[in-house]
Amino acid sequence: MKIIINAKPLSKKLFAPYGDVIETNETNSFIINRGTTKRFHDLAEIDFAQNDGKPIINLFRSQPRKLPIVITMMERHLLGSQLFFPIGGLPYLVVVAEAKNLITPEDLNVFTATGIQGVNYHRGVWHHPLLVLQPNTDFLVIDRGSAQNDLEEVSFLSNKNHWVINF
Amino acid sequence: MKIIINAKPLSKKLFAPYGDVIETNETNSFIINRGTTKRFHDLAEIDFAQNDGKPIINLFRSQPRKLPIVITMMERHLLGSQLFFPIGGLPYLVVVAEAKNLITPEDLNVFTATGIQGVNYHRGVWHHPLLVLQPNTDFLVIDRGSAQNDLEEVSFLSNKNHWVINF
Numbered sequence: 001m002k003i004i005i006n007a008k009p010l011s012k013k014l015f016a017p018y019g020d021v022i023e024t025n026e027t028n029s030f031i032i033n034r035g036t037t038k039r040f041h042d043l044a045e046i047d048f049a050q051n052d053g054k055p056i057i058n059l060f061r062s063q064p065r066k067l068p069i070v071i072t073m074m075e076r077h078l079l080g081s082q083l084f085f086p087i088g089g090l091p092y093l094v095v096v097a098e099a100k101n102l103i104t105p106e107d108l109n110v111f112t113a114t115g116i117q118g119v120n121y122h123r124g125v126w127h128h129p130l131l132v133l134q135p136n137t138d139f140l141v142i143d144r145g146s147a148q149n150d151l152e153e154v155s156f157l158s159n160k161n162h163w164v165i166n167f
Numbered sequence: 168m169k170i171i172i173n174a175k176p177l178s179k180k181l182f183a184p185y186g187d188v189i190e191t192n193e194t195n196s197f198i199i200n201r202g203t204t205k206r207f208h209d210l211a212e213i214d215f216a217q218n219d220g221k222p223i224i225n226l227f228r229s230q231p232r233k234l235p236i237v238i239t240m241m242e243r244h245l246l247g248s249q250l251f252f253p254i255g256g257l258p259y260l261v262v263v264a265e266a267k268n269l270i271t272p273e274d275l276n277v278f279t280a281t282g283i284q285g286v287n288y289h290r291g292v293w294h295h296p297l298l299v300l301q302p303n304t305d306f307l308v309i310d311r312g313s314a315q316n317d318l319e320e321v322s323f324l325s326n327k328n329h330w331v332i333n334f
Contacts (some may be wrong), residue, residue, distance in 0.1 A: 024305070025224050033296035037229040042312060044224040055222050057211040057250065057287070057309070059191050062204040083224065085307050087254050087283065116254065118307070120224070129200035138191070140252050140285070140307055142224070145209060 001160070003105070005071070007167035010094060010111040010119070018096040018109070020044040022085060022118035044120035047081040048144040056145035060084070062092075062130040062137050066119045069165040071095060071108060075153045082132070082142025086116030087138045093131040093167055099124035105156050105163040112167050114154040126154070131165075168327070170272070172238070174334035177261060185263040185276070185292045187211040189252060189285035190275070195324040210288035214248040215311040223312035227251070227298040229259075229304050236332040238262060238275060241293040242320045247311025251297070252285030254305045260298040260334055266291035272323050272330040279334050291320070300331075 012021045013035060022043045030041045048055055074097060084124060086092060091114050097107040103126055120142075121127050130139070144150065156163065175181060179188045189210045196207045215222055241264060253259060258281050264274040270293055280286060287309075288294050297306070309315065323330065 005242075020222060022226065022307075024228060032227075033229070036232060037227050037297055039308075040226040040228070041223060042223045045225060048222075052291045055213045055215075055309075056209045057189060057205040057213060058209060059189065060199075060204050061191060061207070062200070065203060085252075085254060087252060087256075087307075089255060091305075116305075130204055140189075141206075142222075142309065 002162045002164055004164055004166045005108055005110050007093060007110040007112045007165060009077045010113040010117055015111065017098055019122040020120040022120060023116065032104055037163065044083055045081065045122060047123045050079040050081060053080050053144040053146050055142055058141040060130060060139045060141050062132045064132055069141050071105065071128060071163045071165065072157050073153055074103065074128055075151060076124055076126045078152060079122050079150040081120055081123050083118060083120040083142040084139045086115050087140050089115035090132065090134050090137045091115050092133060092137060093117055093165065095128035097126035097132065103154060103158055108163065110165050169329045169331055171331055171333045172275055174260060174277040174279045174332060177280040177284055179180065182278065184265055186289040187287040189287060190283065207331035211250055212248065212289060214290045217246040218315065220247050220311040220313050222309055225307050225308040227297060227306045229299045230302055231299055234297060238272065238330045238332065239324050240320055240322050241295055242272065242318060243291055243293045244317045245291050245319060246317040248287055248290050250285060251306045252308040253282050254307050257301050257304045258282050258283060259300060259304060260332065261286055261294040262295035263300065264293035270321060272289050272326055275330065277332050301313065
């Protein structure tokens, strides 16, 4: 059976169980550089302290998948947070589930992010790999650097239903 | 007397004495997410370890200054690196001097950055506050969070010359 998951617009409030939305807003901002710059301050909980991790900076260039988008797996990182910010103004989809040990497709939540919203998945939060809507959608990515492998995956392929995103 | 400083196009090679240029290139990249994403890996030396600093994530929205741009001061942070990545594709100027104790305007180097190039000033490197060319030029900024003040400034106002950027 095909089950539709409807995407909602990304907002700080709805995304709070999963992590941070990085966007400009009037809260927690102040003027610096003698009036020329507005600083929106400290917008994400960066969490790499486990096992002496350190932040690394990367660029990701992502391509769209075939439609319809069927969710067959999710992943998470137990040792660190992971932040994605689009750098070309293009929108994308965000698929998440809360940081518990066992998840099923019923736990999924899907958001549409604008091209000027970033997300920071908190440590242990399940998320789908990048789902972009246009070719060569680029992101600045801040994640945890370590020789240690920090990827946990869950597959939904044995689920009798197909979980399809509507956006 | 008016002294012109000519800006050069930003490149990894020319910027090496000051920090990192964050941009896509064919070196140190690999394919992830089952073929859908190219990861340009570990592009900047993030350095917040002094005095138990931690990374904080911010957005800066900057406005152009009046032309001509006269450089009357520089600043630096002795406790941490500072990274700027433009998120709307707009170009900007980068003014730097090497991380020594005393600098004069003769030490300045000026670069034009495209809207898809970020810079990461290494700890102690002198830099001018943001110099953007169009209204509402936005950046993602990664710097060191701390209650401790970490700003050192030098003024060139007593210098008998005016140091003007040509770009």
